[in-house]
Amino acid sequence: MRTIHWSSASVVALLGLSLPLSNAMGAAWTLPTGDVQVITTYTYSEATEAFDDESERDLDADFYKNELSVLVEYGALDYLTAYIKPHFQMVDVNGVEESGHAFTDVGLRMRLLHDDANVFSVQAQISLPGDIDGTNDVTLSSGEMDAEIRALYGRSFTIGSVPAFIDIQGAYRYRDGGPPDEFHADATFGWQPADGVEVLLQSFNTWSDGEGELIYPEYRQYKIQGSLVFHATQDLSLQIGGFYTWDGQNVIAEEGVIASAWYRF
Numbered sequence: 516m517r518t519i520h521w522s523s524a525s526v527v528a529l530l531g532l533s534l535p536l537s538n539a540m541g542a543a544w545t546l547p548t549g550d551v552q553v554i555t556t557y558t559y560s561e562a563t564e565a566f567d568d569e570s571e572r573d574l575d576a577d578f579y580k581n582e583l584s585v586l587v588e589y590g591a592l593d594y595l596t597a598y599i600k601p602h603f604q605m606v607d608v609n610g611v612e613e614s615g616h617a618f619t620d621v622g623l624r625m626r627l628l629h630d631d632a633n634v635f636s637v638q639a640q641i642s643l644p645g646d647i648d649g650t651n652d653v654t655l656s657s658g659e660m661d662a663e664i665r666a667l668y669g670r671s672f673t674i675g676s677v678p679a680f681i682d683i684q685g686a687y688r689y690r691d692g693g694p695p696d697e698f699h700a701d702a703t704f705g706w707q708p709a710d711g712v713e714v715l716l717q718s719f720n721t722w723s724d725g726e727g728e729l730i731y732p733e734y735r736q737y738k739i740q741g742s743l744v745f746h747a748t749q750d751l752s753l754q755i756g757g758f759y760t761w762d763g764q765n766v767i768a769e770e771g772v773i774a775s776a777w778y779r780f
Contacts, residue, residue, distance in 0.1 A: 560771025
């Protein structure tokens with residue numbers, strides 16, 4: 516197998532999807548006016564293999580990442596939720612370690628249409644660079660500012676007597692600097708098989724809008740994630756799960772685990 520040295524030029528990572536699960540509701544829903552939700556998430560991921568330009572999983576990689584993110588959402592209005600989400604990382608790529616404040620997402624989600632079961636929203640976000648310059652950062656941040664527009668559709672329903680929901684999203688991300696812009700398509704299916712326990716199955720898909728400048732190639736990355744959410748109290752939930760990159764092009768075959776604490780007040 517050949518060895519490839521990965522930088523932000525050639526990989527894309529998971530775009531966090533934050534799901535307020537109360538009453539089986541997904542990310543397309545907005546918070547009630549005045550409500551605040553805080554989701555703290557730890558992620559560990561690694562990759563020893565990578566996909567080449569022909570989407571073959573035949574390259575070596577040497578990548579490890581620890582990340583802590585804190586999402587704070589606020590219901591500014593019943594139909595408008597504001598949020599901020601800083602990301603702190605320790606990344607090791609081919610033995611070169613980099614750590615610090617990676618980037619911060621800031622955005623607004625506006626609900627446009629809804630009824631008892633369905634909701635359609637749009638979301639605008641910017642990602643502000645942090646201390647890490649992006650040279651060895653193999654996540655969404657390239658050390659520059661990004662902007663994204665996203666459409667979100669959610670539907671709640673029951674399977675027999677079991678509460679469930681789906682959440683489908685599509686986005687276009689504008690990237691400053693050399694990296695190409697990106698398309699995103701994400702989907703979540705969640706259901707509650709028992710009181711106080713929810714199951715989430717998710718798919719996260721990213722592909723570049725052609726090639727970027729200089730060393731930035733065309734790339735694709737497709738991930739699946741499964742997790743369990745335990746509702747400890749009415750306001751506190753705990754999530755644990757794992758993810759796996761099942762296909763891609765010019766990206767690492769990243770896999771890892773997540774653990775989150777959700778608090779709403």
